Amino acid sequence: MPAVSKGDGMRGLAVFISDIRNCKSKEAEVKRINKELANIRSKFKGDKALDGYSKKKYVCKLLFIFLLGHDIDFGHMEAVNLLSSNKYTEKQIGYLFISVLVNSNSDLIRLINNGIKNDLTSRNPTFMNLALHCIANVGSREMAEAFASQIPSILVAGDTMDSVKQSAALCLLRLNRTSPDLVPMGEWTARVVHLLNDQHLGVVTAAASLITTLAQKSPEDFKTSISLAVARLSRIVTSASIDLQDYTYYFVAAPWLSVKLLRLLQCYTPPEDAALRSRLTECLETILNKAQEPPKSKKVQHSNAKNAVLFEAIALIIHHDSEPTLLVRACNQLGQFLQHRETNLRYLALESMCTLASSEFSHEAVKTHIDTVINALKTERDVSVRQRAVDLLYAMCDRSNAKQIVAEMLSYLENADYSIREEIVLKVAILAEKYAVDYTWYVDTILNLIRMAGDHVSEEVWYRVIQIVINRDEVQGYAAKTVFEALQAPACHENLVKVGGYILGEFGNLIAGDSRSSPLVQFDLLHSKFHLCSVPTRALLLSAYIKFINLFPEVKTTIQEVLRSDSQLRNADVELQQRAIEYLRLSCIASTDILATVLEEMPPFPERESSILAKLKRKKGPGILPDIDDTRWNGNGNVEHSESSSPSLMADLLPTNRPRPSSSSPTIVVRCTFVTVLVNSRFVCKNNGVIFENQLLQIGLKSEYRQNLGRIYVFFGNKTSTQFLSFSSSVSVEALTLRSPQLNIHAKAVDPTVEGGAQLQQILNIECVSDFTDAPVLDIQFRYGGALQNIAVKLPVMLNKFFQPTEMKSQDFFQRWKQLGVPQQEVQTIFKAKHPMDTDVTNAKILGFGVALLDGVDPNPANFVGSGVIHTKSTQVGCLLRLEPNAQAEMYRLTLRTSRESVSQRLCDLLSDQF
């Protein structure tokens, strides 16, 4: 059968595509492509000048080859030449090539911009559109620099054709997204709002998107768009379906525009003007009413378009969160969709109801659908729909239905997809804790979690159950009994052994009175699991054993025998061996009193936000979860206090003979009235220097780092001849209030008086607990001549300070490089050189960054390759980096691979700023 190639009939192109399609193997295809590339290259290099048609054809072939997934490294110049052709189709292909294969070669960009400029000023609307499309497609900074100031005038000029206005509007939108700083605000912004009134619906459609983007950035400046958007929306929803002619889509009036207008209104709170407000409410009611009308068409396009508008209206109602009747109506409507036969609608209804559940007006209404949602969890065949059901159950959970919801989630967990198990485990753990009225239910729930999905129970979950049991006397006996029973199972998950070992070690005495769980029985039960466990669990069990020796003197000899056995005392693992030797020795030489003191029951943990919640937040990103009420969260109404020297969770839990800091001194956070925060990228690659100076004060630093610890000597120089009084300097760590601290910083107190001309030294001790982004802030306060001075300076404590360089051979480097091949582990950036590209300086900077420079690894000697390990208290993260300079283009490409996404990203951000 013949196929017809419509269009401008580039026969050579069609034949080439046909050839490629007839290739029987990948090799044949590559061969054919290489042949064609050679042909095109020779044509481009040849003496004979090519005519426009041939140039177009070859450029188009190159484009096709690129789109097949092959690299193209020539032809850009020819494509740029096509831009200046006065033949439309040649120009068009030139622009297409440039849009698809953007090249950051600066010479070319200048030529491209030249072509665009000519077309923009040509007054030929089709040429102008091509140019605008190209800018919108590429959206590069260079183009923004060249055209961002010109396009607004095209957009609002009276004589501009409608189609050009549309392109100009969306072109500006793209530039505003990529380089907002280059799009000048000004007189045109007032006029652009009035495009919402334009009689051409296409213009309104394009403008609505632009205005929404602008309004999100500066809502005040575009406030006048509210009334115009409401008026337009009102006209659309009340129009008869034929009024809008071609803008009616399957009997729905202008669905795209309606959605955009509703979206624009979500940048604002409900209109203050009463008339406007009631007009908007009318619109929303009309949209809700239409949902109840019989469909005008059986086609899915009709219902999709209609419901797209409906869902956007509901999103606006939820955003306003002010009209109880509308909220309840929205909820009822979504309730109907929950049982709709279209999977798509059920999915969206579940999703939308999640946000509705957090409104106080509709929370109760959402709860009435609990049975339907639970049913969805059991019957939906699509895992993504079930996932939405889990989210909704989580969102609608409160004290009244917690037991039911947790039970349902637990039973779903048994058959749930592996991909979402961990998340469900976290959610169950959070709900069980948050709504626990009696903690026996909580303990049962967590043990069930471990039993059913032990592999997906993260450390945070089992740490948390132990924290809670230790902090609540009333549940300790029950917990001991329950874990004891759970451990009876012939095969139990290692996490259960950990929890069991810990709890029996602390509270085994509470059930020892029963002969069925006598000390010896408890010990034998735990020890029967010992050999099946991993090293960390064995270490924990050994600690439980020494605790047993204190709790139950009658099993002392049995346990000592176990500790004395060769498999313990000569264990190949250093940690296990050390524990066995130390515990054995301790049990032999210490008196009962000393033993009782050393092995005393763990003191209560400070109340703080559950690390599980932080983990879920990290998984899901902020904003999706309902806010957790903190006082409820802590159960006993304690307000969480930040800790300056909080030990890591693991340190909290290991019952070693090292005393745990029992109380914590809250960090003093000085709220500054005059804040000068300096972000200093100069200090990424160096450790010493002056970080702040004004007329009064100079602050200098000397810092040293070793593994996850650091020490900074801060020197405050009084530049005046007068005393500074009430001088204080403290460190606050920003944006960390929601999580356990990633950095611990201890600042030594300083003398409150600094004499004129004198220098004061302060020592800061730093411990890096886990990887972090925000630098700590040094807050300084003092009185100078009666005036209070507040200064806040960002301390140059960055993640790379905790690097230890690692030397390695080429072979090892590449092996590790390959091991870190998961997409999230790699971060890459391409950037323009800000400083002269000097090899020695670059070498020094990379070394200063903290990694080892590896010579002879990269085949290209101009490239830099480095490796190192970031040390934090909780973990060590190996890191490989590669910096490829391109001297001609004055660009760099930086690639980082580490085992942690957040670390790769952070290091990349830090280093790319240095060159």
Next chain:
Amino acid sequence: MQFMLLFSRQGKLRLQKWYVPLSDKEKKKITRELVQTVLARKPKMCSFLEWRDLKVVYKRYASLYFCCAIEEQDNELITLEIIHRYVELLDKYFGSVCELDIIFNFEKAYFILDEFLLGGEAQETSKKTVLKAIEQADLLQEVRPHVVTLHFNSALFLIRLLRLN
């Protein structure tokens, strides 16, 4: 919208349009991942899925999958209809469009898309207006469009994307 991909049931990419700046390597990585994910889904499953921090909206038309990635606050259903309107535009322009038309006239598919969507947003939703713009451009052709006849080996690519019902 962040990007739109058209790919066949065999996983061959037929059209890619990116509205966010990404490196070629990232684009390839994303494409590979997403094509796999979507092809693994069963026919009756819902058209939306969460993917990384984006929402993916996809629909299959005969041998081709149309797949869009949108942001958190974007509307899934209207995106589904963006896809449909684009298919209608292709169908009208080529006259009963099939996968083969898009393979051989990929540049036209790009031009039509640019008239309809720009910067990832709907620019002109009227079918008539979009087609008029494209046809006007065709009229500007200097060479009279001559019809190229080709022979090929599979009827699979000839199934009309839009079913008439």
